[in-house]
Amino acid sequence: MWREMFRMIHQCRPAIALIENPTGLLSRGIATVLEDLSKIRYVCEWSTIPAYCLGLPHERERVFIIAYADG
Secondary structure: OHHHHHHHHHHHOOOEEEEEEEHHHHOOOHHHHHHHHHHOOEEEEEEEEEHHHHOOOOOOEEEEEEEEEOO
């Protein structure tokens, strides 16, 4: 699924891209995501946020990546 999302970001060049995924991404792919975005000149910040911080009744965490077009 990342390949298709990456293709769309690369093709459309939004000023900001928000990517959300389960925390499994941290051990299986975050390096690829960050490297791919860097290659097309996006600066990225990422963090994990537990669902309860958003007022949801469960403790599941998600990874959020915000990618800014460089320039």
